[in-house]
Amino acid sequence: DAGVIQSPRHEVTEMGQEVTLRCKPISGHDYLFWYRQTMMRGLELLIYFNNNVPIDDSGMPEDRFSAKMPNASFSTLKIQPSEPRDSAVYFCASSFGGSGYGYTFGSGTRLTVV
């Protein structure tokens, strides 16, 4: 398996633009997580899905952020409109069975909003 695949690896966008981050989890994994990492706040869990259904979105910062998982092999995290404070590395992770081990993280998307 190629692991968790995120795209793009880097994204530079202007303030106010819509940004869409993409994630392909490991085949067979039933949990998918979106994390955000900044120097100031560390790794923050934004939202996670179980069997494509959002379970906990309490970490989503505000209405500008939305996440979807239309099927078991694809998820998106959208920011609209983007702001400079959204600049961060966004990680997607997947796991099987909901246990705390065996989370596999993608390589991340480094987002810069100017």
Place this chain on the structure above:
Amino acid sequence: DAKTTQPPSMDCAEGRAANLPCNHSTISGNEYVYWYRQIHSQGPQYIIHGLKNNETNEMASLIITEDRKSSTLILPHATLRDTAVYYCIVRVRAGEYGNKLVFGAGTILRVKS
């Protein structure tokens, strides 16, 4: 929710054992302790987990005290490639069915030659 406390940084000589401590004094009886690490600019990587018995795998050993209020991750022969941020995590309950991993600040381990 159980929380963990780790030292912000540690140094270790290459080839020596690295012992990374973690306090989790509010851990519940059925909560596991998980360790992940993050090498610069990569996503976190799972290392090991345990409930109350000591655990060992090809990467590391995990020693959990009898009262479960603290644990130590041991890298038996640290190499320069082990330089990373190490996270000790106790899973947090999230909703009726879910659990989630909440990452703290972790310990920056610097392995020096």
